[in-house]
Amino acid sequence: MRFLVTGGGGFIGSHLTERFLSEGHEVVVIDDFSTGARRNLERVASNPNLVLIQGDMGDADRVRKACLGVDAVYHLAAAVGVALIAKQPTETIHRNIYPTQLLLEELRRQHQSGREVPLFLASTSEVYGKNPKPIWNENDDLVFGATTKPRWSYGASKAIDEFLCLACVRELGMKIVIGRFFNVVGPRQSGAYGMVLPRFVAAAMQGRPLMVHDDGQQERCFAHVADVVSAVVRLMSTPEAFGKIYNIGSDKPISILEMAKRVVQIVNPDASIEFQSYAQAYDEDFEDIRRRVPDLTRIRNAIGYEPTCALDDIIRDVWKEMKRTS
Numbered sequence: 404m405r406f407l408v409t410g411g412g413g414f415i416g417s418h419l420t421e422r423f424l425s426e427g428h429e430v431v432v433i434d435d436f437s438t439g440a441r442r443n444l445e446r447v448a449s450n451p452n453l454v455l456i457q458g459d460m461g462d463a464d465r466v467r468k469a470c471l472g473v474d475a476v477y478h479l480a481a482a483v484g485v486a487l488i489a490k491q492p493t494e495t496i497h498r499n500i501y502p503t504q505l506l507l508e509e510l511r512r513q514h515q516s517g518r519e520v521p522l523f524l525a526s527t528s529e530v531y532g533k534n535p536k537p538i539w540n541e542n543d544d545l546v547f548g549a550t551t552k553p554r555w556s557y558g559a560s561k562a563i564d565e566f567l568c569l570a571c572v573r574e575l576g577m578k579i580v581i582g583r584f585f586n587v588v589g590p591r592q593s594g595a596y597g598m599v600l601p602r603f604v605a606a607a608m609q610g611r612p613l614m615v616h617d618d619g620q621q622e623r624c625f626a627h628v629a630d631v632v633s634a635v636v637r638l639m640s641t642p643e644a645f646g647k648i649y650n651i652g653s654d655k656p657i658s659i660l661e662m663a664k665r666v667v668q669i670v671n672p673d674a675s676i677e678f679q680s681y682a683q684a685y686d687e688d689f690e691d692i693r694r695r696v697p698d699l700t701r702i703r704n705a706i707g708y709e710p711t712c713a714l715d716d717i718i719r720d721v722w723k724e725m726k727r728t729s
């Protein structure tokens with residue numbers, strides 16, 4: 404098979420690319436390395452089954468050529484990371500919506516000429532916004548904050564992607580799976596755009612304080628990228644999954660402070676933990692989500708999904724990779 408992985412030079416995309424190549428498939432990666440990096444693909448760079456197209460997906464011609472002859476598309480390219488989004492809301496909106504439109508136009512054209520190319524859309528738990536329910540299922544309301552707070556532009560732009568995809572399913576019966584990722588972590592994730600685990604591990608390794616935002620009582624669930632990639636692949640080979648949305652991640656919450664303590668314990672017991680206000684970390688307009696826990700019933704029923712990797716093992720895995728590359 405030949406797959407297109409957009410954002411294949413990024414954290415999750417590079418793991419998905421490696422997985423397909425290891426199974427003997429051909430992979431076309433399109434990435435402008437805005438937040439990804441060539442080194443993410445170093446293990447597979449010489450694989451003859453890898454075609455790398457370096458460039459922005461905002462180019463219709465490039466997107467059309469990348470889609471030619473592929474059997475499925477995995478769309479992961481996007482502007483990612485709370486810090487990046489707070490700083491560059493215009494770019495976030497543009498990067499998250501326009502490439503999806505171009506991809507859908509091309510896949511719709513192929514569909515109408517009788518060629519069905521299934522699409523996986525990487526969406527996000529951020530689409531639930533600050534829904535106050537303790538556990539979120541796929542039919543829950545999207546509860547965004549004010550448009551004066553740029554953070555919500557990420558979830559809102561991904562929600563538009565979902566609407567665009569679901570419109571193609573409804574109007575044309577196209578085969579599309581939407582996965583809402585919840586805090587995916589693991590080797591190669593960059594801490595440069597606000598991602599918490601790589602930031603904590605790097606700080607502990609360097610003997611710097613781990614900076615916890617606000618009171619550290621925000622709750623998140625962290626899933627290993629290998630578990631997430633495996634779920635994506637299985638969903639795309641499950642016919643009943645087409646046209647549906649799935650939460651993908653772990654459903655075991657931990658507070659950010661507790662995670663900082665675990666990182667200190669595992670990586671460097673001499674490292675300290677300090678607290679920082681959101682205004683210091685981002686800006687006065689920043690608004691956070693206190694608790695983010697997925698209901699995994701739907702994905703369990705569809706593919707028997709169960710996250711396998713415990714948080715301490717994930718921390719060790721991230722640490723090992725950082726030691727290797729530092």
Ligand SMILES: NC(=O)c1ccc[n+]([C@@H]2O[C@H](COP(=O)([O-])OP(=O)(O)OC[C@H]3O[C@@H](n4cnc5c(N)ncnc54)[C@H](O)[C@@H]3O)[C@@H](O)[C@H]2O)c1
Pocket residue numbers: 409410411412413414415416433434435436437438439440458459460461478479480481482483498502525526527528583584585586587588
């Ligand atoms: N990591 C998570 O916890 C998480 C959570 C929810 C959703 N997601 C979604 O998963 C996907 C992958 O995220 P990631 O964590 O691997 O981030 P990442 O930043 O490592 O990957 C995104 C990749 O897309 C590329 N890219 C961005 N805009 C592009 C464009 N216009 N043209 C070409 N390439 C472009 C970047 O260079 C990068 O390599 C994203 O769609 C993201 O919204 C991730």
